[in-house]
Amino acid sequence: MQTLTIDFICSLDGYGAAEGWPGWWGLESPEYLAWLEEAPDRDAPLLMGAATYRVMSALTGAGEPGTDVLEGIPKYVFSSSLEAPLTWAHSTLVSTDAVEYVRRLKEESDRPLRTIGSIALCRSLLEAGLVDRYRVVIFPVITGATGTERIYDGYPDVALELVESRTFDHRTQLLEYIPTVLDGPPGR
Numbered sequence: 451m452q453t454l455t456i457d458f459i460c461s462l463d464g465y466g467a468a469e470g471w472p473g474w475w476g477l478e479s480p481e482y483l484a485w486l487e488e489a490p491d492r493d494a495p496l497l498m499g500a501a502t503y504r505v506m507s508a509l510t511g512a513g514e515p516g517t518d519v520l521e522g523i524p525k526y527v528f529s530s531s532l533e534a535p536l537t538w539a540h541s542t543l544v545s546t547d548a549v550e551y552v553r554r555l556k557e558e559s560d561r562p563l564r565t566i567g568s569i570a571l572c573r574s575l576l577e578a579g580l581v582d583r584y585r586v587v588i589f590p591v592i593t594g595a596t597g598t599e600r601i602y603d604g605y606p607d608v609a610l611e612l613v614e615s616r617t618f619d620h621r622t623q624l625l626e627y628i629p630t631v632l633d634g635p636p637g638r
Contacts, residue, residue: 452556455491455564455583455626456572458601462588465597466567473514475589479619482587486519493523494564497552497575500529502567507538520566526555528571549578556580569601576631577606584610585626587618607632 460466461475468475474482486492498506503525510517525541528548536543544551548571555563565572575581610627617623 452559453562453582454497454552454556454575454580455494455562455585456576456581456629457564457566457585457587458572459587459589460601461591461593461597463592463594463597464601465593466569466599466601468591468593468596469598470596471591471593473509475591475593477589477591477622479622481618482622485616485618485624491562491564492519494562495524495526495555495559496520497526497528497548497563497565497568497571499568499571500527500532503527503529503532503536503538503541506566507541510538526551528568549574549580552580553578569599573605576608576629579631581629583613583626584608584629585614585624588623588625590621590623607634609636 458466459474461468506517506520510520521539523540525538526544527536527541528544528551530545532543534543552563552575565575572581576584609630609632611630612625612627614626615624
């Protein structure tokens with residue numbers, strides 16, 4: 451069975467985006483972009499929802515730095531609002547139950563899987579026990595006034611065991627964990 455890694459980028463206060471800010475909050479450093487190009491799972495199939503598909507396919511088409519690596523990667527897009535055929539190369543539209551589809555995909559895939567964005571999809575996969583790794587890249591900004599897409603709202607309680615950490619250009623943090631969904635706070 452293949453592993454599934456949830457991948458998020460966020461501000462220090464947990465927002466996935468912010469109004470008026472450029473992609474990566476304008477902090478896509480050379481070390482971070484090099485890591486994206488060289489990461490062992492850089493060509494792993496991507497799982498995403500419709501909103502992430504719309505944003506990322508537009509960014510890739512506009513030549514946003516670091517997005518060109520996504521072009522040739524297989525993408526599974528979970529949506530009831532999009533229609534086939536999808537225009538972004540190597541994209542497969544999935545309109546059936548995401549949890550069951552990903553459960554089967556983990557069993558049948560010849561490569562590890564990962565997500566990109568897609569807060570609700572990731573939450574449902576985590577709650578279903580399908581997530582093996584949880585990777586967050588934290589950009590050193592607080593976007594309390596302009597932040598959108600709060601990542602962790604509605605999540606269950608989750609214990610995280612740190613298995614990797616890295617700092618890019620003395621400012622941006624990568625943290626990778628093994629997640630365990632909890633029934634509630636420990637010791638109650």
